[in-house]
Amino acid sequence: MTIVSNVTCPGCGSLCDDLEIEVENNVVTKVKNACGMGEARFLGYSAHRRRKPLVRKNGELAQTSLSDAIKETARILANASYPILYGWSNTSCEASRVGVELAEEIGGVIDNTSTVCHGPSALSIQDVGFSTCTLGQIRHRADLVLYWGSNPWSAHPRHIERYTNFTEGRFRRSTWNKYLSSLSSYRAERRLQRTTKLAEEAHARQPEKKPIDERTHRLPPALFEKDRKMIVVDVRETRTAAIADYFLQVEPNKDYELFQALRALLREEELQVESVGGVPIDVLEDLVDVLVSCEFGVLFFGVGLTMSAGKLRNIEAGISLVRDLNQYTKFIIMPMRGHYNVTGANIVSTWQTGYPFAVDMTIGYPRYNPGETSVVDILSRGESDAALIVSSDPVAHFPKDAVRNLVQNPLIVIDPETNATSLLADVVLPCAIAGIEVEGTAYRMDRVPLPLKQVVKPSRTCLSDEEILRRILREVRRIKKRREVVANG
Amino acid sequence: MTSLEVTLNTGRTLRQGQGKEYGKLSERYWKSVAICEIDPDDLKKLDLTDGRLVKITTESGSVLVRAVKSVRAPHPGRVFVPYGPWANVIIASKTHGTGMPSFKGIQAVIEPARTGEKVLSLEELLHAHYGKE
Numbered sequence: 001m002t003i004v005s006n007v008t009c010p011g012c013g014s015l016c017d018d019l020e021i022e023v024e025n026n027v028v029t030k031v032k033n034a035c036g037m038g039e040a041r042f043l044g045y046s047a048h049r050r051r052k053p054l055v056r057k058n059g060e061l062a063q064t065s066l067s068d069a070i071k072e073t074a075r076i077l078a079n080a081s082y083p084i085l086y087g088w089s090n091t092s093c094e095a096s097r098v099g100v101e102l103a104e105e106i107g108g109v110i111d112n113t114s115t116v117c118h119g120p121s122a123l124s125i126q127d128v129g130f131s132t133c134t135l136g137q138i139r140h141r142a143d144l145v146l147y148w149g150s151n152p153w154s155a156h157p158r159h160i161e162r163y164t165n166f167t168e169g170r171f172r173r174s175t176w177n178k179y180l181s182s183l184s185s186y187r188a189e190r191r192l193q194r195t196t197k198l199a200e201e202a203h204a205r206q207p208e209k210k211p212i213d214e215r216t217h218r219l220p221p222a223l224f225e226k227d228r229k230m231i232v233v234d235v236r237e238t239r240t241a242a243i244a245d246y247f248l249q250v251e252p253n254k255d256y257e258l259f260q261a262l263r264a265l266l267r268e269e270e271l272q273v274e275s276v277g278g279v280p281i282d283v284l285e286d287l288v289d290v291l292v293s294c295e296f297g298v299l300f301f302g303v304g305l306t307m308s309a310g311k312l313r314n315i316e317a318g319i320s321l322v323r324d325l326n327q328y329t330k331f332i333i334m335p336m337r338g339h340y341n342v343t344g345a346n347i348v349s350t351w352q353t354g355y356p357f358a359v360d361m362t363i364g365y366p367r368y369n370p371g372e373t374s375v376v377d378i379l380s381r382g383e384s385d386a387a388l389i390v391s392s393d394p395v396a397h398f399p400k401d402a403v404r405n406l407v408q409n410p411l412i413v414i415d416p417e418t419n420a421t422s423l424l425a426d427v428v429l430p431c432a433i434a435g436i437e438v439e440g441t442a443y444r445m446d447r448v449p450l451p452l453k454q455v456v457k458p459s460r461t462c463l464s465d466e467e468i469l470r471r472i473l474r475e476v477r478r479i480k481k482r483r484e485v486v487a488n489g
Numbered sequence: 490m491t492s493l494e495v496t497l498n499t500g501r502t503l504r505q506g507q508g509k510e511y512g513k514l515s516e517r518y519w520k521s522v523a524i525c526e527i528d529p530d531d532l533k534k535l536d537l538t539d540g541r542l543v544k545i546t547t548e549s550g551s552v553l554v555r556a557v558k559s560v561r562a563p564h565p566g567r568v569f570v571p572y573g574p575w576a577n578v579i580i581a582s583k584t585h586g587t588g589m590p591s592f593k594g595i596q597a598v599i600e601p602a603r604t605g606e607k608v609l610s611l612e613e614l615l616h617a618h619y620g621k622e
Binding site for chain 2 (some may be wrong): 011012036037040041044045047048115116119120123151153154155157235236237238239241242252253303304306307308309311312338357358370371374375376377379380393395396397398399400401402403404407417418419420423424
């Protein structure tokens with residue numbers, strides 16, 4: 001048995017790099033320090049895998065050799081006039097780099113999954129900039145943490161434990177014990193309710209969950225203490241909201257109004273309404289006091305803002321609020337990136353083409369116009385004529401109309417696992433998993449690059465996606481050269 | 490048949506996150522995403538109980554999933570479906586010039602499934618909507 005230490009988890013954008021993996025006979029047997037999702041990633045990596053390439057013949061996927069699958073892929077891509085290359089967030093930066101080169105060579109559109117997660121955030125940041133820092137700074141210094149439209153307990157399960165309220169920072173104490181005590185007292189109270197006849201009286205002492213407009217107008221005293229505090233703003237009470245010091249429930253699609261109301265109150269303007277987004281003005285006034293009185297605040301925002309009405313404008317308002325708050329105190333803002341290397345995909349795309357996603361290379365140089373050059377829009381308009389998907393599952397995660405057009409044209413999938421997209425693909429190229437079977441580089445959500453380790457050896461028939469892409473690129477160049485020779489006589 | 494107008498949010502759950510890692514074809518994944526979390530009072534209004542089938546309809550289409558009584562109620566008029574193929578067949582592809590479809594805050598109608606209707610498996614869903622499997 002061997003133990004691999006300090007393994008970076010290719011699970012989510014938190015990129016926890018303290019995992020310990022036990023390996024026996026090239027099989028992962030135990031995972032330490034990981035969350036439920038990370039553990040599943042390492043223990044379930046070999047389930048539902050295909051090890052050999054497939055090509056669709058007479059409507060059925062049939063096994064073929066790697067070289068034949070690569071030749072077929074290159075032929076499809078070289079013949080396409082408007083191919084899309086999509087995915088890139090669940091693999092290494094090294095693979096993304098080759099992807100950009102391939103997109104340039106074939107004159108295609110390269111887009112990554114941020115187009116359906118934090119693409120609007122990128123647009124806002126390009127519009128108004130943003131003040132941010134690393135997660136290490138937050139861990140050691142932040143005393144006020146806001147999760148807005150984000151549910152890290154479910155999507156980034158160790159984020160709170162490693163980087164915010166439940167971590168022991170150099171200058172900030174963990175609130176883990178405080179949370180445990182509150183949990184114990186809550187449980188004790190529940191037991192009391194069950195075992196005594198004082199249930200009604202005990203219930204009366206509990207804050208009753210009422211619709212937002214009937215809530216108390218005062219915020220809990222814990223928010224005004226010097227300790228670490230957590231506020232969650234969301235449209236529903238999530239698991240993260242349940243552990244926060246205060247949960248602010250906003251009506252769906254009203255985040256923009258709430259941000260702007262907070263900005264107005266910060267400027268000491270009077271609002272001529274009783275509530276905004278379902279939240280009473282009194283609560284918002286108190287909230288502004290909390291925001292201003294912290295020493296180091298951080299606003300983590302999730303796709304609750306980018307996927308609902310307002311989209312990029314929600315983020316713009318959030319960034320503007322943080323900018324305004326910096327006139328009074330230190331405040332930063334950070335998107336909660338989902339896929340483990342979606343930040344890396346943005347970074348590679350930016351240093352290669354100048355743009356973070358939705359880059360159109362069809363006219364020989366990079367062009368960027370999300371809404372036009374973004375994959376969902378291209379597919380919805382039915383414009384693309386082939387697609388290469390790398391480590392992603394758009395059939396499961398794109399709207400139906402977009403998927404219909406995706407599967408109508410030749411579809412090539414490079415992915416370690418079988419998923420909805422690979423079931424409908426015309427060419428399937430199984431690859432080794434970056435961060436488990438092959439090494440690489442990934443960027444954490446705060447743009448810190450971390451090395452991905454090899455924990456087990458891949459099957460001999462599975463190359464890394466980077467190597468597969470290189471071979472496709474070589475084959476495409478060969479085809480183009482042959483055509484040039486023929487054209488020139 | 491009784492129906493209810495609701496706001497639909499789709500999103501991540503820990504079970505969905507684990508399920509996808511154990512394989513998109515696994516029962517664990519299917520059971521974690523082909524569900525709809527509904528407020529207990531809304532369930533009563535629809536004469537539904539936890540585990541029964543519910544049909545969700547938006548401007549883009551309909552899908553059948555299993556109703557789950559929400560443990561973090563009340564949130565009347567708001568339902569939640571985890572990310573996945575079942576949720577995405579009822580998401581509109583309009584991006585309003587941003588590249589991003591609206592996966593949250595969608596107007597929808599929920600109603601109990603008719604007798605004989607069932608939740609489609611992944612392969613059945615793909616075949617029904619895209620004609621391939």
